[in-house]
Amino acid sequence: MSADPFGTAALRESVLAGWRSSPTRFREDANAEEDLYLGGYRDRLLVELAQNAADAAMTAGVAGVLRVSIVDGELRAANTGALLDADGVAALASLRASAKHSGHVVGRFGVGFAAVLTVSDAPRVVSRSGGVEFSAARTAEELAAVPELSARVADRGGRVPVLRLAWPVPETEPGPPDGFDTEVRLPLRSDVDGQALLAGFADQIVDLLLSLTGLGRIEIGSSGWERAETDGRVELHGPSGVGHWLVCRRSGELSAEVTSRLGVEARTRPHWTVCWAVPISGDGRPRPLESDVLHAPTPTDERMSLPARLIATLPIEPSRRRLAPGPAADAVLAEAARSYPDLVRRLEPVDRTELVPRPDFPLSEVDGRLRDLVLDELRAARWLPPAGEDRDEVRPAGATVLDLPAPGLADLLADAVPGLLDGALAGPEHAKALAALGVPRLRPAGVIEAVTGIDRPPSWWRQLYEALSPLAELDAGVREELGGLPVPLLDGHTLPGPRGALLVDELLDELSDMDLGLRVVHPDAAHPLLLRLGARRGGPEDLLDSPPLRDAVERSLDDVESGVDITGLVDAVLRLVSEVSARPGERPWLGALALPDAAGDRRRADELALPGSAFLDLLAGDSPLGVLADSVAKAWPPTVLTAVGVLDSFATVDDEEPAGPDHDLPDEAEWWDSLAEPPTRVLAVRDLDLIADDAWPRALRLLAGDPVTWPALRQPGGYTSWWIGNNAVLAGAAPRFWRLPGAGALAGLYDPVPDVGLPESVLAAIGVRGALDDVDASDLLARLGDPRREIPPGVLLRAYATLAGADPAEVDPPDRVRTLTGDVRAAEDCAVLDEPWLLGLVPDDRLVCAGDDFTLAPALAELLDLPLASETVQLTVDSAGEWVGWAELGAVVAACDLLGLEVPDGGLLVHDEPTAPPWWVDRDGAVHASDSADALARALAWLTDRWADRHILAALITDPEPGSYLA
Structure with a gap:
């Protein structure tokens, strides 16, 4: 191997010559390098090592593997792939010139290697083709020989640029480990904890294996992670198990128009790639991203809120932290958005809305731009599952979703509502996503509008009612919207709403022969939902309570006066009342039923009394009440007649939700106004104003003995006791003007009530006074x-x-x-x-x-x-008095001891001569007393808040012995 295979000597001389000729250039290079490793690359060491490894593997067309470990105090990163060459060394020793020209690699600026300076001052790169090293110490030695540069180094505190001067590694330097082609070796500075560094690297592995397709395996220390990808699904195998990701990849080239606006070298790399990735569970369901950033393709600082991760070859700033805006970025983001619906379609239909971006505040500018682009693409694409069978997927722009979940409803409405989505999307977990897409929600009122006027058999309507049933359980608002639901009737007509409809097994003969407008639901459409929405069951009780029958009862007296025969109505009502065992007052409207009186005329039932009723003798002579005809009284049991309002005693009003004083009771509004709060229940006896003045004792005995009227009489603050207390007559006066015989607390204030033969409990209930608290x-x-x-x-x-x-x-x-x-x-x-x-x-x-x-x-x-x-009093005393501490008064101390009192702090002014008054407290708060046991006792009792004990204190001060206390 050559001693300097990559020509580092020439590179060094070139750099030194430039620095010698321009010391300013030296400063620029030193500052630029510091900016890189202190700024943009301060926490990107593993990222840069990994992307260089991925680029090397892709360039060589081999499987990418990166191994990072600590060996002899050095961080070593070994990788497979292309070998180090002269261009690569030149790029390492430059600040902007990259040796990577392929459009498929990650590197752009040739500056990423500066990240190694965050942990080492003497990095080495060893390849099977040779190696180079950089050294802060050797660079400083070189510069010390250049006077004009050594001064600059001194100005910088000895800190020199490390990666501008390269040397060949010694020939004794061992090559890369077996199975690897290149290894970066970084002697760690003393302030760097190697094990902590490796632990931090482990947290970045998943991101890197997703982002860098050139890498298939990364090893950190003794742990390894590996990626396996099949049909758009990625499995990341690691020490803690297997992580699953769904991915969607697209690639292409930028248009000539876009590349013409790029830098010279960037124009040679028009190729772009886009990958969307979303974590999924083992069964394929999407999982949320805990937090995310834009990957371009390695992590940037652009925070993202989309539910899927974007990994794309986007142009970024030299720091590799921010997106570089421009036409290239716009083009790639647009392509990313166009591919997003393809990612969504890879999920099961019910899970797809999980990937719809929510309309939250964007975390960054690019987050907001991309979210808008993605939403636009999602709105226009067909990907939402439709209701019904054998239908095409639906675009959100033309879709409608049910507002509330109702199983089976969507399929029933598929033909009636164009673009209706699968009912599974009606749940609340899909609501925000569909709202972000602008999908309108179909409320029950919209369902009613859609089905109104359509022709379907009664059995179909029953299916619809079954599907709508869960909605009726939600709240009153939903039930109100469902109130217009069409209902097919037995006669072939359709009723616009269940209210007033009847679900019956059979009608009474009397009612069948009368045209009352009873609306009976077709039996094939009958469903309990109709009952919850206002329909009535056709049993005796529901027939009795049906609005048409009630209307007929309430107008019965008018019908009689108009010549209508109501005999059948009266018989039907009395029969129904007998079958439901109605109680008096339970249905006040029955009181309007027109019944014959003893004179042969028709009157309201609640204006008639049973013949021989005891309470008739209590009424004043001009009472408007009549007596029921004997023929009717003998034909029906008294319980039936009193249930429709005929009186056999005093009747009551019982309203548990009163809206106001509207119960037709005498002076009811005055009673209502006298209450501090409106009553929550009106339980009152009717017709009290009809009782004769001389009959009140007998009337009260009757009211008290009746289990129906007694609760009204004794209700606290109730109308009945209020009205009787103010208007009944006992011995010539109203009850509230008397007091109970045993109410001594009111002696003199009220006269005792005369004996009228009533027990005290009744007298108290009707307002006869019993205590001061009863008096306003x-x-x-x-x-x-x-x-x-x-x-x-x-x-x-x-x-x-x-x-x-x-x-x-x-x-x-x-x-x-x-x-x-x-x-x-x-x-x-x-x-x-x-x-x-x-x-x-x-x-x-x-x-x-x-x-x-x-x-x-x-x-x-x-x-x-x-x-x-x-x-009002101005006290003047001639004597100034002598100040004496309470603790100095032996008799006082002894008296306090016997009573278990604390002796007061301070003292009082004692006057030798008798004073008037014998004790007092002056305007300054000073206590005065004449020199007597009685005066001292009162002053002491007042001062200690024991005024009630003043007499025993006087006795004890006079004779402070236990005998005086016990006597």
């Missing part, structure tokens, strides 16, 4: 201010304590208040007691008090619009 604030204030009433002191204090919790915004301040003495005085002359020591300074007949809980005083004062007593 305005009524309580009015009674407190009534001078005719004698109110016990305890009731007075508790009443004002209760009022302190009322909302001032809902109460008008009273003109008169009742004071501590029990007298009623003008409110403007009074104040609210807020501190007990003021009792000695303000007359009792000017004070209003809420008891010994003085924290209620501010709220009570606000409600009554009165000042606080502390705001």
